Amino acid sequence: MTGPGSRHDEGGTHSELVTSGASTTVEIGSDHAEEPGPPTAARPGRVTSGGRLASPALQGLLALVAYLAIWVLAEALPLVLHPGWAQLDQASPDPNFYTWSLRWWPYAIAHGLNPLHTAQVGAPAGVGLAWVTTIPPLALLVFPLTALAGPVVSFNLLVVAAIPVSGWAAFVLCRRLTRRFWPSLAGGAVYGFSAYEINHIIAGQLNLAFSLLLPLMAYLVVLWWDGRIGPRAFTGLLALTMAVQFYLFIETFADLTAVWLVALLVGYAVAGRTGRPAVARLGGLVGLAYLFAFAIAIPYLAYALAHVPAGFVRPPDRTSLDLASLVVPRPTQTFGLGWLARAGVFSTSSRDGYLGIPLLVIVGWLAASGWSRKLTRFLVVMLPLLILAALGPAVKVDGHQLTGLPWARAWYLPILRSAYPVRIMVFAFLALAVIVALWLAGPARWPWARWLVALAAIAAVAANTPALTLQARTSVPAFITSGEYRNYLAPGETIVVVSGTRNAGMLWQAQTDFYPRLAGGFVNAAIEHGTDLPQPVTELAWGRKPSPRTVRDFRSFARRARLGAILVDASSAGRWPVILRGIGLRGRAVGGVIVYPTRAAR
Numbered sequence: 001m002t003g004p005g006s007r008h009d010e011g012g013t014h015s016e017l018v019t020s021g022a023s024t025t026v027e028i029g030s031d032h033a034e035e036p037g038p039p040t041a042a043r044p045g046r047v048t049s050g051g052r053l054a055s056p057a058l059q060g061l062l063a064l065v066a067y068l069a070i071w072v073l074a075e076a077l078p079l080v081l082h083p084g085w086a087q088l089d090q091a092s093p094d095p096n097f098y099t100w101s102l103r104w105w106p107y108a109i110a111h112g113l114n115p116l117h118t119a120q121v122g123a124p125a126g127v128g129l130a131w132v133t134t135i136p137p138l139a140l141l142v143f144p145l146t147a148l149a150g151p152v153v154s155f156n157l158l159v160v161a162a163i164p165v166s167g168w169a170a171f172v173l174c175r176r177l178t179r180r181f182w183p184s185l186a187g188g189a190v191y192g193f194s195a196y197e198i199n200h201i202i203a204g205q206l207n208l209a210f211s212l213l214l215p216l217m218a219y220l221v222v223l224w225w226d227g228r229i230g231p232r233a234f235t236g237l238l239a240l241t242m243a244v245q246f247y248l249f250i251e252t253f254a255d256l257t258a259v260w261l262v263a264l265l266v267g268y269a270v271a272g273r274t275g276r277p278a279v280a281r282l283g284g285l286v287g288l289a290y291l292f293a294f295a296i297a298i299p300y301l302a303y304a305l306a307h308v309p310a311g312f313v314r315p316p317d318r319t320s321l322d323l324a325s326l327v328v329p330r331p332t333q334t335f336g337l338g339w340l341a342r343a344g345v346f347s348t349s350s351r352d353g354y355l356g357i358p359l360l361v362i363v364g365w366l367a368a369s370g371w372s373r374k375l376t377r378f379l380v381v382m383l384p385l386l387i388l389a390a391l392g393p394a395v396k397v398d399g400h401q402l403t404g405l406p407w408a409r410a411w412y413l414p415i416l417r418s419a420y421p422v423r424i425m426v427f428a429f430l431a432l433a434v435i436v437a438l439w440l441a442g443p444a445r446w447p448w449a450r451w452l453v454a455l456a457a458i459a460a461v462a463a464n465t466p467a468l469t470l471q472a473r474t475s476v477p478a479f480i481t482s483g484e485y486r487n488y489l490a491p492g493e494t495i496v497v498v499s500g501t502r503n504a505g506m507l508w509q510a511q512t513d514f515y516p517r518l519a520g521g522f523v524n525a526a527i528e529h530g531t532d533l534p535q536p537v538t539e540l541a542w543g544r545k546p547s548p549r550t551v552r553d554f555r556s557f558a559r560r561a562r563l564g565a566i567l568v569d570a571s572s573a574g575r576w577p578v579i580l581r582g583i584g585l586r587g588r589a590v591g592g593v594i595v596y597p598t599r600a601a602r
Contacts, residue, residue: 018172044247070307072464079160083157087473090502093522099223104139105139121520123519136248137247152408170192170215176223178437178441184442190458194284208252215430220238225278231281239291241294244292251280319421321422322398325354326387327356327360328354353425365439376438386425393408477505477591479593482591490517493517495564496563497569537554537557541575565596569592577594585597
């Protein structure tokens, strides 16, 4: 016995096959299993579409190519044309931090260093990284490219790939359930091009934008339920996927654990008497997979729990979903409707939950037309539960709190208080992807109306998509790219980087393969409040000129950190040459950088 049933046909077991012409849709856990009928040209593993046969693998490749083409042509073409340029949102610290992370993990492993603590930034004390998202799975995956072409190239190509591969993973899940290419393509687009995905990739947050593991876990569940893989293979693959998700982003892993628990309870409730034993077996296998996943994650988890940073807090009321954000687009995307632009007063993080009205119409339509099917009931029940969880401690509409929620205090507990409730919406988008695919692949009544609504749903999401924030040139100066820094800095010398580019120091350090040490660097807003500059350096720019106390504090810091030089980005130097000259430092311009030796290291 390899799953809940014993048949191994493509349709699977404990499934309802609803046929309409040449198309077949599948629902897991239905009351009535029905044979697909006499043999036709559409054999298991293939679908019929206009008389043409296409394998699942080929259709998956076509979906990936389609998503990639749309994303590149619409947004990411500059990253493809100039992969070596650091140009994505250089006013934010996140892109350059993740670029640094792609270099850090291979460097730490190669040099026998603890990858969860670095002395390369934050001199003299260094920085703990256990509660910082340094994306080790992605860093190790693209290490050959990083070693060959540098971390900026790896980062840019990961930005290009994140949305297409996430959409592809959702397509694979939808196609397994529907056996239809076009409905699955639409479902994958709902997930891959969701507001959640777009907002995080525009911010350069690779840990959140790579969301392909979640639909792949659901795909494994469907394979097991259909009897296509046995319990051992299912448990092993699920445990491995969970462990990779843990190392990719701990918060998503924690959210996943809660969602698994709720999903199993809802699944057990809607499965009926005949399906509940299978759901119970599924719960047991998922629990076993968690044990294996924790065994893989225990080195990281043990170190993280032993080094919880002080002040690790994000107010959940600022990181929760506002109900209005489900249908109100961002102010710049409201088609000139001033009243609609003024309605969106909710937090920036709440914009991750934008759905648009057409998607909600599809949910209602499927609920009304397919409530008799268990998979429909499961999805329609799960979706509002996920949205409710994303609300965090209170219900807010357009910035106004209506009422608190019973579990409000839980969001203020240790560890939980650092989470973003709105990030649970990634699971809601996965449920929506499957809902759209099943709805489009349903009975053939009013197909044109269905597709019009589906296209309107995708158009509403696309219209809310902001453009990538790109610079017209790279933010890495020739001083770094040409290797000129070797003539002015000693290996391991501590520096401060002053630039209008956020986290320029971490970016430059990664490009030099950690040649200098960095005083400063911004790794996480919840751990380090302020800029990417050390506080004594930041204070030099306060007021019209540095006070005697400020200068004394800076010199004391320079001695403690053994500061060898201050590098000022000449393209955004501002008042810094005057400030540094005023405290007795003399600089030399070279390769787009002004080098100010401090001699503190000597």
